[in-house]
Amino acid sequence: MSDIAMNTVIDNALKNAKFMPFWLDNPSAPDAEPAFEGVAQADLVIIGGGFTGLWAAIVAKEEDPSKAVIVLEAGKVAFGASGRPGGIISTSIMHGLANEARVFPEDIEALEQLGQKNLDDFKAALERYGIDADIEWNGEMTVAVDDGHLSELKEEYDLHERYGHNVQWLDKTGVQAQLKSPMFQGAMWSQNRSGIVHPAKLAWGLKAAALKLGVKIFENSKMTDLSENGDRMTVMTQNGRVDAAKVFLATNAWHAGQSDIKRRIIAVRDHVMATEPLTDEQMKRIGWDNRQGIYDTRTQLNYMRLTADNRIIFGGSVTYHFGGNFNPAEDGQVETYHRLAAAFFKTFPQLHDVKISHLWGGPIDYSMRFSVFFRKYFSGKAVYAGGYTGFGVAGSRYGAVTGLGLLSGADLPELKLDIAQKPSGYIPPEPFRWIGAKITFAALAGVDEKGGWRKLWLGFVKRLGFPF
Ligand SMILES: Cc1cc2nc3c(=O)[nH]c(=O)nc-3n(C[C@H](O)[C@H](O)[C@H](O)COP(=O)(O)OP(=O)(O)OC[C@H]3O[C@@H](n4cnc5c(N)ncnc54)[C@H](O)[C@@H]3O)c2cc1C
Known part of the structure; x- marks a missing residue:
């Protein structure tokens, strides 16, 4: 396609798109819980109503139903990254096996076991609470978009084989049989407890489960200050105060007033688009019968997956704003998405007539080690879990469980691993x-x-x- 033809295709495709996450544009979105007012006592206050905060609330109540647990969310549940991701579920708790090998080579086996347990517990909890989040367990596939990327991807494949993953190597013909794109040269398809999920439905399901267990959730209730008061913690909101034994900061890219978090996290912005539902004939042009979640090997990677109604979600265009702005004007400007749309049509030129329905941005908690880390504050009465670097749809359950373990001072081998003890470096x-x-x-x-x-x-x- 010439540059002029490509620009025409992009302009036509983007012209009627809405600026909001496709996932949140859904009539089944629950009403917000009331905002917090007055004074309350709690055993545990969780700041943040994304996946980490909701899992922490559920697991805390499962461990001890008599515990008074409060969640304070500044916006609505799933307002943050949890309502905006690609929604690809990965077995790894830290950006894939290659990243585990890069950061914690001594602990790969332990991390692999934790990843598998995390996914098994994730699945079991969804069944237990009857959460329907359009999950499809069809695996995740990394596609090489250049011949030169094949050898590195093959090394990653070998690593997966060595650690017993159910993984397939696909040559050019093999990958084209899965999904047709002139860019795809080969692929690694891992079917180990991975797939795709509707993230907002997951968050809303977790919210309903937490409420059923007796967790009190307050939305539009921003924590404005956090301080120590003897052996208790005081959490202030715009209209109230909670006195609590422990506080879990599940605030992802937001630093929750802690300069230590700000030093270790860059709040970057990633951008995503959703197409209109593809017709059966358009689906035939690309194949994708096995509906895997997909990452490519571009240096700034793109990720893509199908929705239940056969839209393509396509993401991967990162920006940064001075000070880590969480509401940049550029999220609502069509120019921001041109590069992403160009990558989409380069990947799938046969979909030149497909229109884009939704465009949005979301916060990524970039950390140098590309994985969740944990920090204790106020003599261990508060803990932060974040730093997933765009890889926390399932890993956030591990983040919640580990953060709770560190808060309670449990004596468990997994809490002694470097991933739980060592923070990510300064930026x-x-x-x-x-x-x-x-x-x-x-x-x-x-x-x-x-x-x-x-x-x-x-x-x-x-x-x-x-x-x-
Ligand atoms: C565009 C994009 C694509 C992604 N794609 C994938 C993917 O395909 N696969 C994958 O595994 N991961 C992906 N991720 C990452 C994944 O979405 C996150 O790791 C995960 O949602 C983190 O959950 P969380 O609960 O820690 O954070 P969040 O969902 O961001 O929740 C933090 C919450 O804290 C609240 N908050 C902040 N400050 C305060 C305060 N002072 N008081 C009260 N509340 C406060 C915020 O409002 C927010 O709701 C993606 C992320 C983005 C942005």
């Missing part, structure tokens, strides 16, 4: 953060097509210890 503050991020994202946007200084810069940034 330079502003304005260096903004300058570094700007150059890096500019380099990422064109490195695969243009190379040059971009490659040199990204190599330098990697050597400093920042993966992407």
